[in-house]
Amino acid sequence: MRPLTPADLNPAILNVQYAVRGELAIKAEEFRDKLQSPGHNLPFTKVISSNIGNPQQKGLDQAPITFTRQVAALMEYPPLIELVSGKWPQDVIDRAKELQTEIGSIGAxxxxxxxxxxxxxxxxxxxxxxxxxxxxxxxxxxxxxxxxVSLLLNVLITPPTTGILIPIPQYPLYTATLAQFSGIPLPYHLSEPNGWSTSLREIEAALAKAEKEGIKPRALVVINPGNPTGALLDVPTMEALVKLCEEHSLVLLADEVYQTNLHRPTDHPFHSFKQVVRRLGSPVPLVSFHSISKGVKGECGRRGGYFEATNLSNEVRALLYKMPGDASYPLWKSETDTIHAALAHRTQLMAARLNALPGVSCVDSPGALYLYPKLELPDKAVEEAERLGKSPDTLYALELLHETGICVVPGSGFGQKEGEHHYRLTCLCPGVEEYVGALENFHRKFLKKYE
Amino acid sequence: MRPLTPADLNPAILNVQYAVRGELAIKAEEFRDKLQSPGHNLPFTKVISSNIGNPQQKGLDQAPITFTRQVAALMEYPPLIELVSGKWPQDVIDRAKELQTEIGSIGAxxxxxxxxxxxxxxxxxxxxxxxxxxxxxxxxxxxxxxxxVSLLLNVLITPPTTGILIPIPQYPLYTATLAQFSGIPLPYHLSEPNGWSTSLREIEAALAKAEKEGIKPRALVVINPGNPTGALLDVPTMEALVKLCEEHSLVLLADEVYQTNLHRPTDHPFHSFKQVVRRLGSPVPLVSFHSISKGVKGECGRRGGYFEATNLSNEVRALLYKMPGDASYPLWKSETDTIHAALAHRTQLMAARLNALPGVSCVDSPGALYLYPKLELPDKAVEEAERLGKSPDTLYALELLHETGICVVPGSGFGQKEGEHHYRLTCLCPGVEEYVGALENFHRKFLKKYE
Known part of the structure; x- marks a missing residue:
């Protein structure tokens, strides 16, 4: 066995640099440990982490917003409502009930x-x-x-020629993510003498340089309010940036996570790019990012945020939607051995009944949550599927759904040998008899239809 | 402006197919909506989602584990402890207190x-x-x-020649993620006649084919218990797989998320690859994945899991650690306008005092959480930094940390003009006087040291 070394790994990853968590942060951790030991000889008594704005960290201990956390506690454990009724504000309870009705369990x-x-x-x-x-x-x-940001850059970058305009200085998330997805940073400098303002000339120079080097600029990143600069864009500059994006067919990526962190809102108000784009009636594709980590929430550990995609075609939007970032697994959950036993029993029963059907053979699985029966389908069904440009098991699954409301996954989604057909179904359904009965009836009707 | 079309996007993304959330799932949603309208004419009364094992979804409504959720509720809102003391079990309260002591706020x-x-x-x-x-x-x-899985595949794949061995059938996460990172799937078929068992011959055939095509196999994915097959590996097969990985210098990626979903544990027990690798004393790099979505938890909506990296060198492990997947933002949080005002005041005060220092100029930022002062550093400091192979602002920041315990981010991490030096500090610290005082003293001492 040859040992695995960094040279074996994706070179793009080796380029990922993340200053906020670099040498300094590691050293600070060491000092924090060292301070615990008596006679540490350090010239200070505590380490202050000014590298990361993490207001709820130990030592800062800013309290989270009570309303948010009370609602969250009720979402975690809904029976708690009885205990806190009359003790917590009614709007907390109302909000939790509204969310519970809409979402059901947050474990789903x-x-x-x-x-x-x-x-x-x-x-x-x-x-x-x-x-x-x-x-x-x-x-x-x-x-x-x-x-x-990671999702959008992944989608927008076609290695090795896509360039992304980023401000300098910038928050290193951008350079790190560009390195990860092999995008080319096209830096434009902010003007420190003018309070870190954004200069159109700098961006145009970066675009001209890119063109000369055969790089295709795809998007402009703007951080407003700025990180690390704290600068705020004024409306004329924003309008000019939008027009520049129009002219060069750029996607505008607006990092607006600090939009409520305004120290002098009267003379330095925040304007969103969405507002500017709409007021201009501009067709520029705009993605605006926001976060619960900033502003008045500060819930960085919770990992919450959104982006709003403006002026993206349905086709492009659909591509964002099917990315595996929000991947969805099948699963099973049981609180006790009783549930384990029930699932085992149900799996076996379902396998037996599926195996009894003509043209169905099904391995009686000893684990996980699924059965994966093989189907022998009539030639006419295969021909009909071909006519429709679908795989035969997709045809089967679609008709099953149409007839019975049972949604399964065709085997073609998992991979199978040429000419074979399968589908995967979970054994989690309530009411085995009704459920398997519907599967059986459908299967017999399907065979008859195409015999 | 030329409109953005899918042809402008990363072609790897266009290849991402995700069967579990495909055409069928979308159709099922349509039916679910249609069932709400009277006279819908559908031949069923409810849609049953057997495509995704999602036990806590509406309609299945499996209750989450009480212990877990009570602890989670206490982590959300620690003052709740007083309300539930004597009403909830003591071990719930003990566990929450242990975690609160260790973690502090979960918002950090x-x-x-x-x-x-x-x-x-x-x-x-x-x-x-x-x-x-x-x-x-x-x-x-x-x-x-x-x-x-996504992190590991991203790190292991160097496009365009890296191949990853995956079972067929497989859970489509693997093909989707391979498409995303431009890895080449090297499929090996499981044997349905033998209860979906794993055949070494199939894997060796896939390796031989890859070699012929100039593809470099980097890793073997094994899903045990299987998805969608539910099959369980026996120990002799696992040992043979480990030896095969040794022989071909492959990383073993063991998807073991269903390890507690065993229907017949007496004759089909689960063995982890970690155990097999250790018993054999094998040097094979092994990454084993687990999840809170499966087994007895079923908390899929919560997004929790771990991987254990065995036999990876510290160097390689460090690369996993610095990936931006766990990116860390600076932030600010305030519950009221009072806090906004306090931050604004503190920022202004700090900027004024930093600007009063020799060789420091600092834009008084109107937003976000930071100041980003520029430093004019003595030539001797620049030379010393060169000698140490560090950027001058890193030298400054390191000495600041060593002297005062204050951890800031050097400007070189954000990007700056040649010959300029900056650092970023947050304005979140408690005790401005002490904090800024320490910064001032350090700066003066630093200038003196290198003058």
């Missing part, structure tokens, strides 16, 4: 784009902020803003 | 690899399962098993 997979009610709430917030409509279908909930 | 960023105490608990679980030691430093907590 939700829609890939996020819970519809929460996306509606986000759209309402955006409408009130901007004075322009926001469509909940344009909102994607993400695990923090970083997850959204 | 944690260690990139996950909370140390939880990694210790995971290592203990593995030791008890296998009878071999497990090092908490080998444990990485992830947002579900998918996030871990």
């Amino acid at each position: 997979y939700s829609h890939s784009k996020g819970v519809p009610l929460i996306r509606k709430h986000v759209a309402k917030f955006i409408e009130e902020r901007d004075g322009y409509p926001s469509d909940p279908e344009d909102i994607f909930l993400t695990a923090g803003a970083s997850a959204g | 960023y944690s260690h990139s690899k996950g909370v140390p105490l939880i990694r210790k608990h995971v290592a203990k679980f593995i030791e008890e399962r296998d009878g071999y030691p497990s090092d908490p430093e080998d444990i990485f907590l992830t947002a579900g098993a998918s996030a871990g």
Whole structure:
């Protein structure tokens, strides 16, 4: 066996640099440990982490917002409502009930784009902020803003020629993610003498340089308010940036996670790019990122955020939706051995009954949550599937769904040998008799239809 | 402006297919909506989602484990402890207190690899399962098993020649993630006549084919218990697979998320690859994935999991650790306008005092959480940094940390013009006077040292 070395790994990963968690942060941890030991001889008594704004960390201990956390506690453990009724504010209880009705258990997979009610709430917030409509279908909930940025850069970058315009200085998330996805950073410098303002000339120079080098610029990253600069864009600059994106067919990636962190809102108000794009009636594809880690929430450990995709075609939006970032696994859960036994029994029973059907053979699986029966399908069914441009097991599964409401996964999604047909079904359904009965009836009708 | 079309996007993304959430799932949603309208004319009264094992979803409504959720509720809102004392079991309260002491607020960023105490608990679980030691430093907590698989495949794949051996049938996470990172799937077929068993001959055939085509095999994916097959590997097969990985220098990726979903544990027990690798004394790099979505937890909506990296060098392990998947943002949080005002005041005060220092100029930022002062450093400091192979602002930041315990981020991590030096500090610290005083003293001493 040859040992695995960094040279065996993706070279793009070796380029990932993440200053916020680099040498200094590691050293700081060492000092924090050293301070515990008596006679440590260090010239200070505590380490102050000014590298990461992490207000709820130990030592800072900023309290989270009570309302948010009380609602969250009720979502974790719904029976708690009885205990706190009359003790916690009624609006906490009302909000939890509204969410529980909509979501059910927070332990369940939700829609890939996020819970519809929460996306509606986000759209309402955006409408009130901007004075322009926001469509909940344009909102994607993400695990923090970083997850959204990572998804968008992954989709927008076609290695090795895609360039992304990024401000300098920038938050290193951008250079790190560009390295990860082999995108080329096209840096434009912010003007420190003008309070870290954004200069169109700098961006145009970066675009000209890219063209000379055969790099295709695909998107412009703007961080507003700035990180690490804290600068705020004014409206004329924002309008000019939008027009520049139009001219060069760039996607505008607006990192607006600090939008409520304003120290002098009267003379330095925040304007969203969404508002500017709408007011100009611009067709520029815009993705605006926001986060629960910033502003008045500060819930960085919770990993929550959204992005709003404006002026993206349905086709492009659908590609964001089917990415595996929000992958959805099948699963099983049981609190006791009783449930284990019940599932084992149900699996065996279902396998036996499926095996009794003509043209069905099914391995009686000893583990996991599924059966994966093999189907011998009539030639006519195979021909009909070919005519429709579908795999035969997709035809079978579609008809099953249409007839019975039972949604399974065709074997073609998992991979199978040429000419074979399977489908996967879970053994989690309630009411085995009704469920398997429906499967049996459907199967017999299907065979008859295509015999 | 040329509109953005799928042709403009990363072609790897267009190849991402995700059967579990494909055409069928979308159709099922349509039917679910249609069933709400009277006179819908559908031949069934409810849609049953057998495509995704999602036990806590509406309609199945399996209750989550009470212990877990009571602890989670207390982590959300620690003052709740007073309300539930004497009403909830003492071990719930003890566990919550232990975690609160260790973690502090769950709204804070944690260690990139996950909370140390939880990694210790995971290592203990593995030791008890296998009878071999497990090092908490080998444990990485992830947002579900998918996030871990995605990270590993991203690191292991160097496009365009890296091949990954995957079973057929397989859970489509693997083909989707391979498409995303431009890895080449090297399929090996499981043997349905032998209860979906794994055949060494099939894998060797796939390796031979890869070699002929100039593809470099880097890893072997094994799903045990199988998805979608539910099959369980026996020990002789596992040993043979480990030896095969040794022979071909492959990383073994063991998807073991269904390890507690055993229907007939007496004749089909689960054995972990970790146990087999240790018993053989094998040097094979092994990554084993687990998840809170499966087994007796079923908390799929919560996105929790871990991977254990066995036989990976410290160097390679460090690369996993610095990936931006666990990216850490600076942030600020405030519950009221009072806090906004306090931050604004503190930022202004700090900027004024930094600007009063010789060789420091600092834009007084109107937003976000930071100041980003520029430093004019003495030539001798620049020379000393060169001698040490560091950027001058890294030298400055390191000495600042050593002297004062204040950890900031050097400007070189964000990007800056040639010859300029900056650092970023947050304005979140408690005790401005002491903090800024320490910065001022250090700066003056630094200038004197290198003058």
